[in-house]
Amino acid sequence: MTEAAATTTPEVPTRRRTTNVGIVGAGAVGATIAYATLMRGAAQQVALFDVNGAKARAEALDLSHGIQFVPMAHVEGSDDVAVLSDSDVIIFTAGAKQKPGQSRLELAETTIALVRQIVPRLVEVAPDAVHILVTNPVDVVTYAALKASGLPSSRVFGSGTVLDSSRLRFLLAEHTGVAVQNVHAYVAGEHGDSELPLWSSASIASVPLLDWPGLDGTGLLDAEVRDRIARDVVESAYRVIEGKGATNYAIGLAASRILEAVVYDERRVLPVSSLLENYHGISDVCLSVPSLVHADGVGDRIEVPMTDAELDGLRRSAEAVRATAQRFGL
Ligand SMILES: O=P(O)(O)OC[C@H]1O[C@](O)(COP(=O)(O)O)[C@@H](O)[C@@H]1O
Numbered sequence: 651m652t653e654a655a656a657t658t659t660p661e662v663p664t665r666r667r668t669t670n671v672g673i674v675g676a677g678a679v680g681a682t683i684a685y686a687t688l689m690r691g692a693a694q695q696v697a698l699f700d701v702n703g704a705k706a707r708a709e710a711l712d713l714s715h716g717i718q719f720v721p722m723a724h725v726e727g728s729d730d731v732a733v734l735s736d737s738d739v740i741i742f743t744a745g746a747k748q749k750p751g752q753s754r755l756e757l758a759e760t761t762i763a764l765v766r767q768i769v770p771r772l773v774e775v776a777p778d779a780v781h782i783l784v785t786n787p788v789d790v791v792t793y794a795a796l797k798a799s800g801l802p803s804s805r806v807f808g809s810g811t812v813l814d815s816s817r818l819r820f821l822l823a824e825h826t827g828v829a830v831q832n833v834h835a836y837v838a839g840e841h842g843d844s845e846l847p848l849w850s851s852a853s854i855a856s857v858p859l860l861d862w863p864g865l866d867g868t869g870l871l872d873a874e875v876r877d878r879i880a881r882d883v884v885e886s887a888y889r890v891i892e893g894k895g896a897t898n899y900a901i902g903l904a905a906s907r908i909l910e911a912v913v914y915d916e917r918r919v920l921p922v923s924s925l926l927e928n929y930h931g932i933s934d935v936c937l938s939v940p941s942l943v944h945a946d947g948v949g950d951r952i953e954v955p956m957t958d959a960e961l962d963g964l965r966r967s968a969e970a971v972r973a974t975a976q977r978f979g980l
Contacts, residue, residue, distance in 0.1 A: 668694035671760040672737030672776060675744030676700035676727060681709045682902030683741055683909075684725065688713060691721030692910045695948060697737065700744070700840065703729030731768075739912050741905055742795065744768070745785040751867060762794045762978050780912050780947040782922075783808040785903055788841045789923045789971045792936040793980055796925060803925040804947040807860045810923030810938030811837040811845055813904040817886045818847055821879045826869040828854050835859065836921045836954070838939050841969030845938075846963040847880050851954050854906045893930060908943060915945035924948045926948055930961055935975070939964075955966040 671693035673680045677700075684696050697712070700706035710727030716725055726733055734740060765785070772779065781799065783792045783806070791809035799806055805972035814837035816830075835852035839845040852859040864870040868977035890897045911918035921938045929939055929951050942949040954963065 657728045669739075670695040670697070670737045671913075672697045672699060672734035672740040672772075672779070674699050674740060674772070675785070676702065676706040676709045678896050678898040679901055679905075680741075680743040681713075681893050682898040682923075683743065684709070686867040686902040686906035687818045687909060688717070688725070690722045690785060690906055690910065691723075692906060692913055693739075694723050695819070695929055696723060696725045696726070697733045699729070699731055699734050700727070701729055703727070708718070710856050714826075717790055717875045721830075727801070731771050731902065733773055733814055735775045739782060740772055740779045741782045741784060741909065742769075742772075742774060742785045742791075743905075744800060758790065758974070759978060761785060761791060762980075765791055765794045766798045769795045770800075773799050773801065778816075781806045781904065782912075784840070784901065785885060787974060789936045789938070790975045790978065791973075791977050792923050793925070794978070796936070797980065804949065806924075807941075807943075807948040808841070808923035808936060808938075809901065809905050809908060811839065811921045812908060812938075813901050814845055814883055814886075815921050816900065818881045821882055822852075822854075822859070822871075825875065825879065826854065827865050828869075833835060836940050838921060838954075838960075839937055839964055841923060841938060842970075843884055843885065844967040844970040845959060845961075846967065847876070847883065847954065848954055848960055849876055850957045850960060897911065900937055902921065911943035912945060912947065917942050917944045917949070919943075919952060920949055924951065926951065926968075929953070930956065930964065932965060935968045937964075937968055937970045937971060 676698045687693050698706045706727030710725045713725045720972050782796050785791045786874045787914050789806040796806040818835050818837050819830050819833040822833045838848050839847050862871045919940050919945050923936045923938045925936050926932050940952045
């Protein structure tokens, strides 16, 4: 052994940088996103920020008590926005609480005012974060957040129709008797009543859904069935809300899946809501279309081939979202 080799300093393993995820709003949706994120091991630091500090701290404590059973992480809760400092990703779930007699529209107005007030503070404490908006009406809220942030449009996007697409896939899987993972179909447009399934590009096992032959003659997808399933997707949330007052699990899983696409730089195709610029001629509105999600946020919007009817539907959806945005002076 030479003298030089004998004195070489042993290599010290470099510590892996942790992923910090901040969640605005410690209500049912925010807390469930935190839970799903921890279960999936997608972040090592999870911070919950809520104006109700006691609730944020209690949720953080409850989650912390379960850390033994999930990949190592640290959870914190606070009513001080500084708890979100240096977040890599911030997921926004906070919204105004509906007051007795308040209309949905008035509620949305208060929520947008809240977004305009909080988002600049988020940019101050976490200047490099990618922002994922979940609060409804998510397309308009995303547009408001983007304007309030002053950030490039790639860094601010909404959960959009990722959840609606998973509801669609679930219903198609049930109807056809095929595993949900093998159903490839997107809901595009508004996360709301004007959304539309992109039937012409949907498939199972490379068979276009419009030509789906069924299995043993069952589970056919004729126009009537497709219309019923499309209606069911739109009404899904109402049904859950009727029974339990809110939805939280599926959106929690959907949001944590989007988060993973960012933290692992996956370039995953997801129908998130982002600012469209000449997407099939549609511009200046936040709307969901299949898009690449990676470490810098949302990238290319995939120009999915559409039938004339689908294109019309997407344009109508864009108009509906734009009209709501204009009502709030956006
Ligand atoms: O049906 P296939 O070709 O086996 O693909 C299954 C894969 O597709 C996925 O469902 C993703 O599908 P999408 O690209 O349509 O979102 C994965 O979750 C799954 O592993």
